[in-house]
Amino acid sequence: MTRVETYISADVEADGPIPGPYSMLSFGLVVCGTFDGTEFTASDPAERTFYAELKPISDDFVPEALAVSGLDRERLAREGLDPAQAMSDAAAWVKKVAGGTLPVLVAYPLAYDWMWLYWYWVRFTSRSPFGHSRHLDIKTLYAAKARAMVAESTKRQMPGALLSRRPHTHNARDDAMEQAELFQNLMRWDG
Secondary structure, eight states, rough: OOOOOEEEEEEEEEEESSTTOOOOEEEEEEEEEEOOOOOOEOOTTTEEEEEEOOOOOOSSOOHHHHHHOOHHHHHHHHSBBOOHHHHHHHHHHHHHHHHSSEEEEETTTTHHHHHHHHHHHHHHHOOOOOTTTTTEEHHHHHHOOOOOOOGGOOOGSSOOGGSSSSSOOOHHHHHHHHHHHHHHHHHHOOO
């Protein structure tokens, strides 16, 4: 029996290089589409989205990393969601949008976003809605389809027709939508 997978694009904005000593400040999740093992069906990335801004979990931060997102740590300390609530809400959202399908997280680059999300889910809710291994790196997908070296698989080196028309804003929801469109284009691309 083949199960359908629902692909969910993720983007994270954080104030340092690793979770624990530093904080995930925001993250966005958007539905990209489904795949039944034969056919990929795209979804409008703006149609089903999740976005959260979180309270920092430590006082430490790297000013250059914080500057990338433009988020205000003092405001987040007052108004951000408690990480346990944010991760619980996100897990419930993933379960809802996946329905009876298997949710698969996609990101560019996966290692960074997955590291933060997985650490926060395990730390604050004890489990990830994607398990420990249902994820796919968009950069690796491109490298495999293009038969390109990973070092030559940056967005700048990809054919323009594959790229999203959405701007890369460093707002986690916006960037998750941008990456969803890149993923959709790659799923339809023969290489």
